[in-house]
């Protein structure tokens with residue numbers, strides 16, 4: 021592969037670690053400015069994302085191979101070594117090529133003075149296979165070794181372990197952690213009434229998702245090249261996100277009004293709003309979409325631009341105090357740590373902290389409590405996060421005083437599966453390693469006295 025692809029990967033990694041950039045945004049700018057071919061862009065993306073994801077493991081390897089603390093290395097040198105380690109240990113690049121390409125990258129990437137060091141360290145790294153390095157630096161089954169070999173911060177491993185245990189899935193921790201290190205396929209959602217799933221599959225060359233009746237997994241190519249995505253008849257959306265939105269539409273509510281009113285309380289950027297809006301249109305309902313940040317409300321408007329007029333109404337406002345309604349169905353897709361979508365954001369695991377969790381749980385509690393005041397008698401709230409962490413899922417729901425409906429029944433209805441496919445209930449935790457979706461959480465809630 022070309023030097024310019026490796027330089028693009030290095031620029032992306034450095035943008036993330038030095039400037040706090042998001043990898044996907046940095047990479048798309050770098051690819052455009054460097055004019056990379058599709059093939060080189062894919063290679064650069066794999067190198068950069070893989071290096072960022074696995075940097076915890078690669079740091080341990082570099083530490084042994086260099087005899088130095090990786091954090092003491094210049095950022096460019098450390099990034100060149102991550103990229104080299106990724107080529108050698110994950111992409112099966114032959115040792116000789118990996119060493120010379122790493123030295124070349126150091127020379128052309130602004131770390132020429134360290135090319136001797138890069139050469140020596142990469143020679144040592146390429147003397148062992150990935151399995152041999154795992155045996156050397158993290159062979160055990162404790163949290164520390166798991167965290168090193170799957171490249172996750174220890175606090176995240178502990179949170180995921182607790183959540184799996186609460187769902188009777190204690191033996192699945194390593195499979196879950198490994199699933200965050202595989203790149204996610206791009207999934208599209210067809211919006212009912214605008215395009216049906218089969219038409220989207222044939223137009224995009226994709227295949228039907230396993231569970232969602234709206235989803236299509238793209239096999240190759242960019243979603244921007246699919247006409248239905250450009251037209252707003254379909255959007256890029258994880259299958260788990262499709263399922264939780266569809267479950268709310270399908271939940272057994274007892275609405276007072278013939279024409280139901282729905283609310284999406286945390287709507288930006290509007291992926292779920294678009295699917296819910298399409299389902300609302302089919303059922304003669306309307307959907308209010310609320311978003312705190314004006315720029316994200318703009319994204320919601322863009323996402324729903326192709327839905328029939330008058331169905332979705334976008335508002336800028338704060339879900340802890342906004343007084344619209346009452347509503348028969350409310351989606352609270354709460355701001356969360358996003359630890360259920362780690363496979364999509366290579367840098368996210370290193371950016372989050374336990375302090376974020378404390379702040380978010382307070383906000384989640386307040387949004388859910390206020391949303392409950394906007395609920396019509398007999399109405400249903402779907403409380404959703406793209407995180408399986410207990411503190412921001414089950415514990416928020418249990419503390420809310422709201423009554424849980426069986427979310428498994430709604431998912432079974434949407435997907436045509438049995439209840440047992442969705443765990444012990446009444447809430448549902450989707451898992452990346454088990455369902456192939458982001459690890460989304462869903463609880464369906466109603467006022468305790470059926471108010």
Ligand SMILES: C[S@@+](CC[C@H](N)C(=O)[O-])C[C@H]1O[C@@H](n2cnc3c(N)ncnc32)[C@H](O)[C@@H]1O
Pocket residue numbers: 261285286287288289290291292293310311312313316337338339340353354355356387
């Ligand atoms: C998890 S995201 C929602 C994703 C969205 N449902 C989708 O599928 O595209 C949470 C959203 O809530 C918004 N938000 C945060 N605090 C809010 C608040 N107090 N009121 C309303 N929206 C809020 C964030 O800006 C963010 O856009």
